[in-house]
Amino acid sequence: MATVKKFLYVNRKAPYGTIYAWESLEVVLIGAAFDQDCALAFVDDGVFQLVKGQDTADIGMKNFSPTYSALGDYDINKIYVEKESLEARGLTLDDLQHLVWEDEDEDWAEKDSIKVVTAKELAEIMDQSEIVLSF
Amino acid sequence: MKFGIQINEGPYTHQATDTAYFFAKAALDAGHEIFRVFFYHDGVNNGTRYTSPPQDDRHVVNRWSELAKEHNLDLVVCVAAAQRRGIVDEGEQERNGKDGNNIADGFRISGLGQLIEAGIESDRLVVFGD
Numbered sequence: 701m702a703t704v705k706k707f708l709y710v711n712r713k714a715p716y717g718t719i720y721a722w723e724s725l726e727v728v729l730i731g732a733a734f735d736q737d738c739a740l741a742f743v744d745d746g747v748f749q750l751v752k753g754q755d756t757a758d759i760g761m762k763n764f765s766p767t768y769s770a771l772g773d774y775d776i777n778k779i780y781v782e783k784e785s786l787e788a789r790g791l792t793l794d795d796l797q798h799l800v801w802e803d804e805d806e807d808w809a810e811k812d813s814i815k816v817v818t819a820k821e822l823a824e825i826m827d828q829s830e831i832v833l834s835f
Numbered sequence: 836m837k838f839g840i841q842i843n844e845g846p847y848t849h850q851a852t853d854t855a856y857f858f859a860k861a862a863l864d865a866g867h868e869i870f871r872v873f874f875y876h877d878g879v880n881n882g883t884r885y886t887s888p889p890q891d892d893r894h895v896v897n898r899w900s901e902l903a904k905e906h907n908l909d910l911v912v913c914v915a916a917a918q919r920r921g922i923v924d925e926g927e928q929e930r931n932g933k934d935g936n937n938i939a940d941g942f943r944i945s946g947l948g949q950l951i952e953a954g955i956e957s958d959r960l961v962v963f964g965d
Contacts, residue, residue: 703955719919723876726915730947734955831954833841834962 706737708829711746715765716756721749722764724835729767732774739778739829740771741822747785750796750814765797772801777813784819838862839953840872843964845880846895847888852881855963856898863906871909871953872899874942876964879922882912884939896939903941910942911949 709728715721731738742750749765756763771779779799786792799813817825826832840859844851859869874881886896903910912922918931924938938944954960 705955707951707954719876723916727875727947727950731951734948734951736951736955831960832962833954833960834964835843 704735704737705830706739706828707731707831707833708739708741708826710741710743710826710832710834711749712744712834714745715749715754716759716761720835721746722762724833725764725767727833727835728771728776729774732776738776739780739825740776741780741782741825743782743785743819743822745785745789747781747789747791747796750779750781750799751791752795752797768797769799771799772813775801777801777811778815779813780815780817780822780825782819782822783816786816836862836958837868837870837956839870839957839960841950841953841960841962841964842872842874842878842881843876843962845877846886848877849965851963851965852878852895852899853893855961856895856902858961858963859908860902863902869906869908870957871911871949873950873953874910874912875916875947875950877920878964879912879917879920882910882917882922882939882942882944883937885937886939900940900942908941912938912942912944913950914944914946917944 709724711724713720754763754765793816800810801813802808803811840855842852842855846852888894923933923936924944925936927944928936
């Protein structure tokens with residue numbers, strides 16, 4: 701398939717409570733097989749999806765948060781987190797999982813996947829994307 | 836223009852599928868093409884023929900089936916989302932050992948790759964949902 705489009709997956713909801721976060725991740729993982737230009741954005745309560753140390757034992761649901769650390773292996777290394785959403789929830793980058801990817805052009809150097817961006821910057825990223833899927 | 840449509844909410848609780856239906860109808864009436872309608876999350880519940888709303892209400896499922904028949908639309912229900920929510924066609928019935936199936940006319944069950952493909956092949960992918 702020759703066409704490569706810029707996909708942006710926008711995650712807006714908390715990880716458990718509703719199924720949107722998990723079913724979004726399922727699309728991202730399937731989509732990765734299509735060799736498209738993929739990016740993820742986390743806004744509003746969606747920023748909670750990346751919080752480290754999640755424990756779902758008491759709610760009887762699968763803790764799918766370890767899956768995010770596999771995104772780098774799927775060549776998904778553009779993960780944008782909205783600054784305003786983090787701040788409104790008393791979170792900082794340190795509260796999130798440390799997601800990395802390996803750059804094959806630089807001898808597999810490990811690089812950070814998460815980039816904190818302002819709402820304005822995220823609006824530009826959305827503007828430059830061709831397919832915006834919101835969950 | 837060629838449109839892809841994604842519907843993320845089920846019938847009646849949310850207006851998403853109604854809005855998507857009117858959008859699809861208007862696009863087709865204006866001479867545009869619908870590459871595919873993809874049903875995801877609770878949107879898969881738009882694809883069961885067991886839906887029986889009161890006589891004086893719109894029939895969301897039949898409306899899609901009729902539009903599909905009229906315009907040869909490709910209505911695709913996500914298999915992973917469908918399995919969780921009990922939307923079953925003959926193939927799924929056999930695979931999962933169920934005692935029946937409920938897929939509505941004009942709908943088919945397939946994978947998430949169909950959604951990605953709709954994004955690639957369409958000029959615009961329009962998402963309807965919460």
